[in-house]
Amino acid sequence: MSTMVSSACPTFSRFLAPRISCAVSSSTSRPSRNRRAFWQRNFSHRAGNKETAPFDRAAKLKQRTRAANAAKLYRDNDPRRHAPTTIPYDYFHREVANRLVDRLDDILTPQNRGFPLALEIGCGGGDFVWRAICCATNDAELDLESEDHDGGGDGIDDVTNYGRGGVRKLVQLDSCREMLHRDDRDEDASASEAVCETYKLVADEERHPWSFPEGTFDLVISSMAFHWVNDLPKLLLEIKRVLKPDGCLLFALPGGNTLPELRSSLVLAELERTGGVSTHLGPYIDVSNVGGLLTGTGFKLPTVDVDEIAIGYPNMMVLMEHLNRMGEGNACKVRKDRVGLGTFLGAACVYRELYPDEEGQGVVASAQVIYGIAWKEHESQQKPLERGSATKRMTEIAVTKTSVG
Numbered sequence: 001m002s003t004m005v006s007s008a009c010p011t012f013s014r015f016l017a018p019r020i021s022c023a024v025s026s027s028t029s030r031p032s033r034n035r036r037a038f039w040q041r042n043f044s045h046r047a048g049n050k051e052t053a054p055f056d057r058a059a060k061l062k063q064r065t066r067a068a069n070a071a072k073l074y075r076d077n078d079p080r081r082h083a084p085t086t087i088p089y090d091y092f093h094r095e096v097a098n099r100l101v102d103r104l105d106d107i108l109t110p111q112n113r114g115f116p117l118a119l120e121i122g123c124g125g126g127d128f129v130w131r132a133i134c135c136a137t138n139d140a141e142l143d144l145e146s147e148d149h150d151g152g153g154d155g156i157d158d159v160t161n162y163g164r165g166g167v168r169k170l171v172q173l174d175s176c177r178e179m180l181h182r183d184d185r186d187e188d189a190s191a192s193e194a195v196c197e198t199y200k201l202v203a204d205e206e207r208h209p210w211s212f213p214e215g216t217f218d219l220v221i222s223s224m225a226f227h228w229v230n231d232l233p234k235l236l237l238e239i240k241r242v243l244k245p246d247g248c249l250l251f252a253l254p255g256g257n258t259l260p261e262l263r264s265s266l267v268l269a270e271l272e273r274t275g276g277v278s279t280h281l282g283p284y285i286d287v288s289n290v291g292g293l294l295t296g297t298g299f300k301l302p303t304v305d306v307d308e309i310a311i312g313y314p315n316m317m318v319l320m321e322h323l324n325r326m327g328e329g330n331a332c333k334v335r336k337d338r339v340g341l342g343t344f345l346g347a348a349c350v351y352r353e354l355y356p357d358e359e360g361q362g363v364v365a366s367a368q369v370i371y372g373i374a375w376k377e378h379e380s381q382q383k384p385l386e387r388g389s390a391t392k393r394m395t396e397i398a399v400t401k402t403s404v405g
């Protein structure tokens with residue numbers, strides 16, 4: 001059953017409509033029969049054949065560098081230099097990171113008391129995951145502290161500062177140096193009050209193996225970074241290598257139903273103007289394939305849930321400006337070098353006619369965000385019984401008669 005949720009979003013000058021609405025649905029992934037052949041066929045490419053890679057990583061690095069430099073310029077020219085500065089284009093990544101970190105509270109149990117050492121892949125600018133982890137202490141963290149004072153836990157009894165999920169130190173990894181260090185000034189100002197230490201490392205998500213030994217981290221977390229990786233199975237195998245036994249993988253990435261309004265508007269306008277269609281939005285993974293991808297790479301107990309988020313904008317041009325300033329521009333290898341102004345104007349008109357907002361003053365853009373949780377194998381995890389070990393027949397437990405009244 002889906003639940004409709006609405007939450008207020010601050011208005012950033014003329015850019016963003018003052019609301020974000022979402023529909024939330026949950027499901028538990030089930031492995032397929034031929035899962036290994038499936039993910040090898042659909043989600044990986046041979047390292048020696050660059051033509052099969054869907055994304056241009058060099059172009060994406062340039063896009064993210066430009067976005068980081070633009071954000072720094074905006075911050076340096078802000079007249080309120082004495083106050084903490086909020087970059088207007090960070091609203092979506094911040095919201096997804098907050099929802100992702102909320103799931104850490106859901107997976108804490110008496111047996112799994114927290115994740116002291118965590119790795120974040122593709123942290124980007126803003127330190128959204130780190131700031132969400134360092135937010136106000138909750139009841140689960142208080143329980144962690146009381147258990148450590150009683151002598152339980154992992155032997156680190158003198159540590160009383162925990163972030164959410166019991167995270168004490170977060171290693172942030174990103175391939176873009178400018179994006180990684182974009183907000184170092186603001187971070188230094190609030191580091192004295194942080195309950196979670198952080199260490200930043202510039203490294204390519206696709207160049208393996210990383211410099212971490214096997215079984216280093218209790219938790220690997222990623223918010224809105226996996227969708228620009230060319231070889232997801234290889235990345236997941238490397239994540240599994242650096243995770244400790246019973247370590248957790250927690251991630252969020254855009255799903256296949258992301259920005260369908262923008263995609264269809266550009267397709268219709270380009271067909272009318274040029275008679276052909278080119279790639280304007282990157283291929284996104286479908287939610288039905290995430291479970292097979294996780295189980296095919298050796299993760300256990302995968303769980304997947306989905307958020308549908310709708311955001312209002314004045315027009316399509318503002319939406320595309322926001323995507324570029326987020327560093328989420330088109331980086332497909334088969335993209336056109338240049339798209340005509342007439343195509344963009346036609347697409348903007350189609351967008352406004354087909355996808356107006358409720359008041360008719362702007363347009364709506366929808367994003368599907370997929371959240372996934374999976375675990376590295378451990379002997380303490382629940383496992384299915386062996387085939388043929390049942391002691392009852394289905395006919396013995398099935399209901400064959402019912403009475404009314």
